Amino acid sequence: MSVELDPRLLTRAREVVSSITGFRDDAIAPEAMERVVRTELARGRTPADLLGELLYPQSPLSGTLVRAALVGETYFFRQAEHFRCIAQVGVPTALRRGALALRGWSAGCASGEEAYSLAACLLASVPHGYPVEVMGTDLHEASLETARRATYGTWSRRESAPRLFPLYQESGERQVTILPAVRRITSFAQHNLLASLPERFGQFDFILCRNVLTYFSMTAREAAIALLVRALNPGGLLFLGAVEADKVPAGVVREGAPELQTFRRLGPGEDVAPAPAPRPLERALEFKPILPVRRPKLVMPEQAPAVVPPPTPARLHLQALERIEEGDVERASTMLESLVRQAPDYLPGLLELALLRERSGAREAAMPLMRALRSRAERLPPDHLVDGPEALPARFYQASADAYLNLGALE
Ligand SMILES: C[S@@+](CC[C@H](N)C(=O)[O-])C[C@H]1O[C@@H](n2cnc3c(N)ncnc32)[C@H](O)[C@@H]1O
Incomplete structure (x- = not known):
């Protein structure tokens, strides 16, 4: 029972x-x-x-x-029309634009079938020797390990999906291995789509994010799409799953029929609102781009005074976390106290200091911090994403404070 x-x-x-x-x-x-x-x-x-x-x-x-x-269902050349669009329209347009290399991102790649399909598609669509690379990212580390092994069974090859470009070779009983040329240009890294993409990952000409956002809340979906748009090169294409955007996201225009769910980031001089700023959330990830990362040129106004902005609460918070990791709890505690004084509405700081107090056995000191956290979190819309070392919604902080303040009842 x-x-x-x-x-x-x-x-x-x-x-x-x-x-x-x-x-x-x-x-x-x-x-x-x-x-x-x-x-x-x-x-x-x-x-x-x-x-x-x-x-x-x-x-x-x-x-x-x-x-x-997490749900990791995926297979090769899923939604074949996207790969046809990349090969027939996206790549020729990018080459005409004078792109010196092409980069693709499979965002939410699960076990890698989508990333390898994109790599095979790009490889088959560019002139021989032209530089191409693809990055696959996912939250699920075990799926990424499968992706890196590059060996797949029958489940990854559906009858319903055509094998559009050379992608794999037979390697055993009912098993296939990704072709070396495709594998060479594909790499994988762990990344949460609610976080801004670390700068070293660079910008992309083709981003596939399909069958991922369908699980997201409206707020999380909008935040993730804004970050994806931000990672596109001007003229780059974003491909979403069938029902994953009910309107054209800011910073892009629709490309092709609505059911294609494809969006193009406009280039310089084209009339469009700038892509929304990404949320500051970084995770330490090991990823080295194979190609040199193209960065947008920074145009500095003449004689601009050198202004060093003060560190953000999230940065101060990260510094305190580093002290905790080094075991310097006293220093971390002083830093967090100062952070809470300077930025009393910074919810992650209140939670961090309260938890530090709890871990040192000072529950009486943690309680008022948790109460302050709850009352401040209550004032925000529950889905509002709060910046911090990790972008989490206000309801997370409210629920954390509630859970803490009710812990006594469970003990
Ligand atoms: C259904 S699979 C889709 C795989 C592939 N894009 C496709 O269309 O075949 C969804 C993937 O999204 C990943 N995912 C879900 N939420 C995520 C998040 N917040 N950040 C990164 N990946 C996420 C899951 O781990 C899962 O591997």
């Missing part, structure tokens, strides 16, 4: 997953959350212990829940 689970625990689990991934609540499978929670309880952990761990978005339990919620 299965034991009834504390609903607060499951609610919190969903809340954490939704905050990290951007998923709508109804896109998170309840069974997946239950399975993880039951496994932890079966290991002898208490509900209060689990709730305590879920105050930390980077905790192992949060990671396990996120992995359980």
Whole structure:
């Protein structure tokens, strides 16, 4: 007989997953959350212990829940019309524009079939020797490991999807391996689509982000699309899944029929609102572009005074986190106290300091910080993305404070 689970625990689990991934609540499978929670309880952990761990978005339990919620369904040359559009329209246009190299990004690549399909498509569409590269990113590290192995079974090759360009060779019983030339120009890195893309990843001429945003809340979807647009070179194309944008995103125009869900970033001199600024959220990722990264030229106004902007709360917060990692809790505590004084509305700072107090056993000192966090978070729209080391919605902070303030009742 299965034991009834504390609903607060499951609610919190969903809340954490939704905050990290951007998923709508109804896109998170309840069974997946239950399975993880039951496994932890079966290991002898208490509900209060689990709730305590879920105050930390980077905790192992949060990671396990996120992995359980992600859906990695994919196959080669899925939505073939996008690859045809790239080969027949996108590449010839970019070559006419004088692009010196072509770069593609499969954003939310799962186990890599989309990234390799894009690489094969680009390789077959450019003159011999022309520089091409593709990056595949995903939140799910195990999927990326599969992608890097580059060996696939029959499930990745659907009858419904044509094999448009040379992509793989037979390598064993019902197994195929990606062709060396395609593999050479494709690399993979972990990346959350709610985070701004680190500058070293560069800009792209073709971005595929399909069957990913369909799980996202409206706010998360808009934030992710703005970041994707930002990563496009002028003239570059963004391809979304069939129902993943109900309007033309800012900074791009529609290309082709509406059902193609393809958007082009306008070039300099073309009349368009600038792409919205990305959210400052970085993760340390190992990715070295194969091609030199093309950066937009910075035009400095003449005789502009050299103004050094003050560090943002998120930067100060990151510095405090570095001290925590080095074990210098005292210094971190001083830095966070000063941060909370300077920026009392910076929710991640309030949470960090409260958790630091809790970890040092000073619950009385943590309580007022958590109350301040709750009252400030309550004033924001629940889906408002709050900048910090990780962009999380206001409801995450409110729920964190609630969970903490209610912990006593569970212990
Ligand atoms: C259904 S697969 C789609 C794969 C491929 N794009 C395709 O269309 O075949 C969705 C992928 O998006 C990834 N994903 C979901 N949320 C994400 C996020 N916030 N950041 C990065 N990847 C995410 C999942 O891990 C999963 O591998």
